[in-house]
Structure formats: C-alpha cells, structure tokens
Amino acid sequence: MEPVPLILASASPRRRELLALLQAPFHVTSADVDESRLPGESPAEMVRRLSMTKARVVAGRQSTGWVIASDTVVVLDGKVLGKPADAEEARVMLRRLRGRAHWVYSGIALCDAASGRCESDVVATEVWMRDYGEDEIEAYVASGDPLDKAGAYGIQNEPFHPVARIAGCYASVMGLPLCHLYRLLRRWGHPLSQSPQAACRAMTDHPCTIQSIDESGEMSADPSVPRT
Numbered sequence: 001m002e003p004v005p006l007i008l009a010s011a012s013p014r015r016r017e018l019l020a021l022l023q024a025p026f027h028v029t030s031a032d033v034d035e036s037r038l039p040g041e042s043p044a045e046m047v048r049r050l051s052m053t054k055a056r057v058v059a060g061r062q063s064t065g066w067v068i069a070s071d072t073v074v075v076l077d078g079k080v081l082g083k084p085a086d087a088e089e090a091r092v093m094l095r096r097l098r099g100r101a102h103w104v105y106s107g108i109a110l111c112d113a114a115s116g117r118c119e120s121d122v123v124a125t126e127v128w129m130r131d132y133g134e135d136e137i138e139a140y141v142a143s144g145d146p147l148d149k150a151g152a153y154g155i156q157n158e159p160f161h162p163v164a165r166i167a168g169c170y171a172s173v174m175g176l177p178l179c180h181l182y183r184l185l186r187r188w189g190h191p192l193s194q195s196p197q198a199a200c201r202a203m204t205d206h207p208c209t210i211q212s213i214d215e216s217g218e219m220s221a222d223p224s225v226p227r228t
Helices: 013-022 043-059 087-097 134-143 170-174 178-187 197-204
Strands: 006-008 026-028 066-076 079-081 101-112 118-129 163-167 210-213 219-221
Touching (some): 006 013, 013 178, 079 087, 118 170, 118 178, 170 178, 178 197
Parallel strands (some): 006 026
Antiparallel strands (some): 066 101, 101 118, 210 219
C-alpha cells in the first residue's frame, strides 16, 4: 500500500528543510490564520491551538493526505515574543533576550484530511542567549533575518549565532520538532524508513536529547531535559 501523501501547512523554508530530513515525499501549502494569543491562554496552549488550527484549515481543503502544521513562540518572563513588526522592535527583543535564558514552545499537529482525525504535541526547550554586542545586533537587524522569526532571532543563523546553549530540541527552536513529528507519523502507521536523529544532528550540528526511538515510534529522552 502506498503511504498517505504528506502536506506541510507552512511556507517556512526552515520547516521544509527539517521535514525533508524524514526522506518522505511531501508538498507545501500555506495556512493563513490569525495568530493572536487568546486572553488567559498559556504559551503551550497557544502553540497547540495554532498548530491544530493551521492543520485543520489546510486539511479542510484536501480530499486526502496527512497535514503537518507547527507553531513556535518565544517566552521571556512569562511574556510571548512574536515576530517583530519592524527593525526597531527586533532590536528591542534582542536586547531583552541578550545574556538571559528563555523558553521556546513549539506545537506540532497532524490531521488526516480524509477522516478528520487530528493529534498534537507540544515541546518546550530552554534557551540561553549569549551576551552579544550592540554592533552585532545592528548587523543582524540590517540583514533582515529577524523580521520573520519569533523572538527576532534564528538559532541556526551562523553569522550572528545568538544562542549559547539549549536544554531540549534544537529542531523545535528552528520551528519543527522533528522527533515528535516522527513519533506521531509512526504512531499513525506511516512507513518512515529511519528515525531523524542522525540526520538532524548532521544538519544542526547539535546533539539530540532523544536517546532512542523504538519501532513503534515512542521515544526515551534524556532525564535532565524538562518533560514536555
């Protein structure tokens, strides 16, 4: 039996790059949804809701296929930092984050267009920023890279390299928690040929905190990493 087609509900090149590591064919379509936070909503609830909403919107346009969607937010001192509206807001965010720890929450959702079945997960990763200088902030903002990223930074940006260390999933900070997606796909019976651990490490140059993934797709994690 042919595997069910995969659909990525995102125009993000970072998510496309990460999903390609699973070595399963997919196509891309964007989901334009209101990403505002609801009153009283926690960051974890927000990314779960938004990832599910994106997946359901795209699934509603299809007759078949498994739709993958994700949403990522940066949280500092309990406040959500979304994408900066302009260069000045990017500068403000980067100064607030500088030399401090914060959390990144990523929601991942999988929806079956044919049946309407949906499932989701949320990943939390603690991130410590390095003490970068004002000249580095200016050069990074001038590059334009911060403007489409939550918290105004991309962990994978080599010239700026904003992050000193993390505890958790590097891929989730980039925007797609790959091992958690792999677990969902395997749980649903998708015949993925291999786990993404080695490929993810090779692409990100960061050790994976997932210790093993068994044949059912279940994971065992490093006990020093906060459970998600």
